[in-house]
Amino acid sequence: MKEHISLPVFHPAGQYKIHIGEGLRHRLDAFLADGSFTRRAFLVTDEHVASLYADDVAHSLEQGGYAVHRIVLPPGEAHKTLDTVRQVYEQLVTHGVDRQSPLIALGGGVVGDLAGFAAATILRGIPLVQMPTTLLAMVDASVGGKTGVDLPQGKNLVGAFKFPHAVLADTETLATLPREEVAAGMAETVKHALIADPGLLDVIEAGEYSWPELVARSVQVKIHIVQEDPYEAGRRALLNLGHTFAHALEQVTHYRLRHGFAVALGLVAAAQLGVELGETRPALVRRIKGVLQRVHLPVHWQDMPELGPPPRVEDVLQAMGTDKKRLHGQLRFIIPAEPGHVFLVGRVPEEGIRAALAEILDGE
Known part of the structure; x- marks a missing residue:
């Protein structure tokens, strides 16, 4: 056995x-x-x-x-x-x-x-x-x-x-699994590394892991947070890193955009939002992009030509309005300050959200 x-x-x-x-x-x-x-x-x-x-x-x-x-x-x-x-x-x-x-x-x-x-x-x-x-x-x-x-x-x-x-x-x-399905799963693993396991981010960057070990290490991050907050009353919201952006992008593409790919774009956007708010160094945005590209994930809309032109920022903002992660009518975002340290913010200026979306929709 x-x-x-x-x-x-x-x-x-x-x-x-x-x-x-x-x-x-x-x-x-x-x-x-x-x-x-x-x-x-x-x-x-x-x-x-x-x-x-x-x-x-x-x-x-x-x-x-x-x-x-x-x-x-x-x-x-x-x-x-x-x-x-x-x-x-x-x-x-x-x-x-x-x-x-x-x-x-x-x-x-x-x-x-x-x-x-x-x-x-x-x-x-x-x-x-x-x-x-x-x-x-x-x-x-x-x-x-x-x-x-x-x-x-x-x-x-x-x-x-x-x-x-x-x-x-x-x-x-x-x-x-097709390569793109494996990549989609790696988006959540990168997310878990950013939330609570900086060493896992190093492992992914190096590309040296077995599947059981990688899955177990990623799952352990989620277990730890879920045990602290099983019904999403507080700390568990940190697991939504990148997801406010991701769910809106999925919705405006009528779910033609894979969830994992949407999360990858959401991680980039969340980090860029942190830069706009003065909480995240631009170097972290660059590192996140590098790790995502290492595991065959998109970091700009142009990385997915099969989806056609990017959605309008206005449409994405409207989709965010139905996000169930709102509290008292306010959108909430999880911001990565550095690997292993993320935090929740509300009352984000709209221009900051627009700049974060521009990072993934307009490209470089």
Whole structure:
């Protein structure tokens, strides 16, 4: 049996573990062997992931004595809607879900968010096992208990907190990801390094890491913050570094812009906003750009010619107006002062936001 890394996560309702290693999809039965579940399991995944890994996961569950019903969804953010959740509900009910039926979310962040929301709300909550298959989902979406779906007005506007029974991150699944998907996940890893692990930023710059180690180190940053603030009442807001910009950019492109790419641009913009506010040295903006380029991420809109011309600043500002990270009507931004030191600011002058957007939309 291959070794894996296990990281405990404590939260108000108890605790769970995040298991990180190679081949974990073949051993799911071992992680569900505590006898607390009924023997009808529901595997929620998308069409692409199903073709690669659903058989392995279903076989592992069947080895543990589970009857498995697969719910296979169309892939992509466009399907992260209440209508898709309704379809999941109907399949769960039709096939005999009860309060102790485990729901396994196998896929990237969209599957994790959507299936997690279904698990949080069907029968007022059933056990959830997250099995992220993308780097982005491993280091971000599957940790912390946040689930949700999109509305036409914005991303993740309907959601719930749902802490999983366990998270299994099988790093072998990263081998089948396109380069741009790996890059998208690295954006969140760079974000975590900027928030609380300057040494991780050095490791990424040097390019010397194994996937289990990189995922574990990135996840550890998020675990530490989420444990301090499980319901996003304070410090957890730091994890939104770059995301006020990122979510607005995704919205104005109708989600054609990948989340990880949007986060990369958001990190550059957040650092530039820090420069505009006199809190960040220009050298940090240059370093962030260099690290992002090292892992094949965009730092200007021109790096993504397939998306066409950049959006209008006015449209991005309008999209920011629906951001759920507002407090008392004020947009809040996380600013990186230096690696390992970030802080929250409100009441930011509009000209500062415009200058930060110009850094990523106008280019150099």
